[in-house]
Amino acid sequence: EDLSGVRDLIINENIVCPISSTANWTEVRQFNLMFSTQVGSVAEDASTIYLRPETAQGIFVNFLNVQKTARMKVPFGIAQIGKAFRNEIVARQFIFRMREFEQMEMQFFVRPGTELEWYKEWAATRMKWHKALGIPEEKLRRHDHEKLAHYANAAMDIEYEFPFGFKEVEGIHSRTDFDLKSHQEYSKKKQQYFDPEVNQNYIPYVIETSIGADRLFLMTLCNAYVEEEVEGKQRTYLKFHPALAPVKAAILPLTKKDGLPEKAQEIVENLKYDFNIIYEEAASIGKRYARQDLIGTPFCIAVDHQTLEDNTVTIRHRDTTEQERVAIADLYARLAAACSFRRVFEKI
Incomplete structure (x- = not known):
């Protein structure tokens, strides 16, 4: 050069x-x-030697192993998560740009000639996925690549508006048959698939969706952070989708006496095997609500004296701070419905 x-x-x-x-x-x-490193x-x-700058090639090397052992028919995808390494000139912006990062990728194998339809399909589906997890439409944008890599015939990024501006979170690429063809050429082992529907052998084309787990985490955290004023008081909370919230519910006895802690522990025992639950009895109920807001717990369940009489509790909803009375017997079903990833997939 x-x-x-x-x-x-x-x-x-x-x-x-x-x-x-x-x-x-x-x-x-x-x-x-x-x-680079020494071995x-x-x-x-x-x-x-050079550490891998992407995780995709492991999927291509194992393409036929997976296809034959899992008896998959094209179109199908192989997804994986793993470490990748890039020698960033300037590592910056917290965990956004790092030299060692976690990459999540899917290579979706399709019949040649259908790749651009599948490219559009996956671009739309991935955008819907982020919105379903609570990312607002105005914070996302699509950036189509004008200059393409030599192996691609279409490429785009999904960008999110971080506090430091719009930045790429996910890349979606139509990689043609470049990878499998190259592995076939240099390994001298066929990477062809026999398609019974068209009675033909071919090297599948590939649509790739590739997202950094660290960037996805940072986007989710930035998006969840909310500061608002309620009745003259500052309130800070993490507005996680309940399916993503690390703690699903907090069980809070109103006081440390009168049998309320024991009743609360019964509820914990019923829920803890299926949901990540916190039990807390220290400080006022208001302070305990505020603590749970700060870690993004979607539901606070207060056990009071009425609970001992009729087996009902008060559920406080994180986002609205509204409270409702619910029977203890209904708690499991309520949490299961709200925290299930089914709620996410229903929106796609």
């Missing part, structure tokens, strides 16, 4: 820095975006 020629071009065209408006350029240098028990015999 003619790096000195690139520098000459910058100088000849009088290109200046958009921030400082200066043209005091250094030499043009090649940055290495892959993460070998003896230092002088060590070889340089």
Whole structure:
């Protein structure tokens, strides 16, 4: 690569820095975006290796293993989660941009010629998924790539408006048959699939959805953080979808006496095997509500003296702070319905 020629071009065209408006350029240098390390028990015999910059290739290598053992028919997808490494020039913005990160990917194998239909389908489905988990439409946007990677025939990003601006969270790409074809070429092992519906052997085309688990976590956290004023008081809470909330409910006896803690513990015992539950009896009920708001617990269940009489409790809803009286016998079904991922899939 003619790096000195690139520098000459910058100088000849009088290109200046958009921030400082200066043209005091250094030499043009090649940055290495892959993460290298040494492998070998003896230092002088060590070889340089590169840690994987994406997780996709493990799926392609195992494509036929999965297809044959699981008896899958095209179209079908293989998903995985794993570590990936990139030598970021500047790691910044909290956990948004890191050198070591967790990547979640799906490679969806389709019949050649249908890939662009499936690309549109997955782009729409992934956008619906984020909205179903509570991300508002105005905080999401789609960015279609004008310049495509050499192996792609369509590509887009789903971007979220973080406190530091709109940034990519997920990439969706139509990778054609580039990966499987390359593995076939270099391994000399066929990566073809026989499609009984068209009575034909072919290398499937691939639609990829790829999302960073760390970025997804940060988006969910940023989106959930709410500060609002209620009756002159500042209230801060995490508005997690109940399916995502780490703690589903808090069981709170009104006082530490009169048999209320014992009754509350009975409720804990009934719910704790299926839901992550917190039991808390310290401080006033108002302070306990505020603590649960801060960790995003969707439901607070108060046990009071009326509970001992009629086996009902008060459920306080995190987002609205509204309270309702519910029979203890109905608690399990109420939590199961609200916290189930079924609520998410119903919106897709």
